[in-house]
Amino acid sequence: MSDDEGGADSPPELPGPDDEPEPFTYDGGRVDPSEVQNLRYSVSETYLGDPVRMPVTIVNGAQAGPTVFLSAAAHGDELNGIEVVREVAHEWDHSGLVGTLVCLPVLNVPGFIAQQRYLPIYDRDLNRSFPGDPDSTSAKRIAHSIYRNFVAPCDLGIDFHTSTRGRSNTLHVRADMDHERTARVANAFASNVIIADEGPSGTLRHEATEGGTPTITVEMGEAHRFQRHFIDRALAGTLSVLSEFGLRTEKAVAWPGWRTVVDGSAEKTWLRADAGGLVEMHHDRGSLVHEGDAVCTITNPFKTDSTTIQAPFTGLLVGIVENPLVYPGNPICHLVHLDERTRRAFKRDSGTMAHEN
Numbered sequence: 001m002s003d004d005e006g007g008a009d010s011p012p013e014l015p016g017p018d019d020e021p022e023p024f025t026y027d028g029g030r031v032d033p034s035e036v037q038n039l040r041y042s043v044s045e046t047y048l049g050d051p052v053r054m055p056v057t058i059v060n061g062a063q064a065g066p067t068v069f070l071s072a073a074a075h076g077d078e079l080n081g082i083e084v085v086r087e088v089a090h091e092w093d094h095s096g097l098v099g100t101l102v103c104l105p106v107l108n109v110p111g112f113i114a115q116q117r118y119l120p121i122y123d124r125d126l127n128r129s130f131p132g133d134p135d136s137t138s139a140k141r142i143a144h145s146i147y148r149n150f151v152a153p154c155d156l157g158i159d160f161h162t163s164t165r166g167r168s169n170t171l172h173v174r175a176d177m178d179h180e181r182t183a184r185v186a187n188a189f190a191s192n193v194i195i196a197d198e199g200p201s202g203t204l205r206h207e208a209t210e211g212g213t214p215t216i217t218v219e220m221g222e223a224h225r226f227q228r229h230f231i232d233r234a235l236a237g238t239l240s241v242l243s244e245f246g247l248r249t250e251k252a253v254a255w256p257g258w259r260t261v262v263d264g265s266a267e268k269t270w271l272r273a274d275a276g277g278l279v280e281m282h283h284d285r286g287s288l289v290h291e292g293d294a295v296c297t298i299t300n301p302f303k304t305d306s307t308t309i310q311a312p313f314t315g316l317l318v319g320i321v322e323n324p325l326v327y328p329g330n331p332i333c334h335l336v337h338l339d340e341r342t343r344r345a346f347k348r349d350s351g352t353m354a355h356e357n
């Protein structure tokens with residue numbers, strides 16, 4: 001961002017090393033500059049009246065700077081992000097940190113324990129319950145406790161997700177690209193694919209961005225797995241964001257080689273099954289398919305009848321099914337358009353990069 005962009009719509013200035021370092025405070029505690037705190041924060045109670053405690057690590061640097069939250073497992077079975085947040089919190093050297101990191105590896109503790117997407121209590125979606133409400137449902141009370149203490153005090157945030165069980169995503173960012181600082185976070189994460197939208201209301205990223213904490217979602221891989229190549233790419237993206245905002249001294253990644261920003265006007269579609277049966281995919285997650293290519297074939301149990309699904313336009317397979325069983329209408333893969341120039345850059349890159357699968 002250049003210096004001459006200041007104006008009425010510019011986001012508020014972030015604290016920097018010239019400011020006085022301040023403690024990070026939450027309801028019931030504080031973390032002073034140069035202090036690291038691991039805590040289990042009570043966000044609810046079980047049927048037995050025991051506390052439901054969420055793990056939190058707060059790293060407050062010696063120097064003043066932005067406060068950034070990193071969160072994962074708002075859906076309890078989405079594990080890749082947990083490892084990203086844990087490694088940042090516990091394996092990185094924070095001795096030169098300029099600012100504060102709020103690390104929330106498991107937002108949805110009851111869902112995590114049950115290894116399911118939603119809160120086990122009436123199957124509520126924690127990621128539609130933000131910013132929460134202290135006088136409402138248990139889901140909204142949990143959301144409120146998390147949001148008020150650990151999200152609202154932050155200057156920006158990254159919320160890690162994976163695809164829903166049975167499907168798998170290539171790594172991509174979802175962000176409101178019309179929001180200046182959110183777009184800056186998204187670009188700095190340096191993913192190839194950015195899906196530009198505000199996100200549904202009640203999601204952490206939508207409500208946090210609206211509430212003054214610009215937040216992006218990172219989607220990668222599938223539920224119930226640690227997928228090392230995704231975790232490593234997400235760690236690199238996180239480091240790049242922290243560098244962009246001055247918390248770290250490494251160089252931010254300016255350009256990921258190729259990028260497509262999929263906004264409302266871009267061609268994108270879920271290819272759906274028109275027949276029930278068993279799906280055989282002909283392309284991997286993250287591949288480029290050309291208009292008319294056979295993307296997958298659905299067969300019956302006798303293999304006597306088959307339906308082939310063709311790509312309606314040339315694009316990238318951002319998400320695909322992993323569970324091969326489909327009813328008519330079930331989504332099979334998420335295809336987004338790539339323009340000619342991006343396609344060329346994609347092909348150039350694919351020649352030099354290990355395939356993500």
Ligand SMILES: [Zn+2]
Nearest residue numbers: 075078161162
């Ligand atoms: Zn999710």
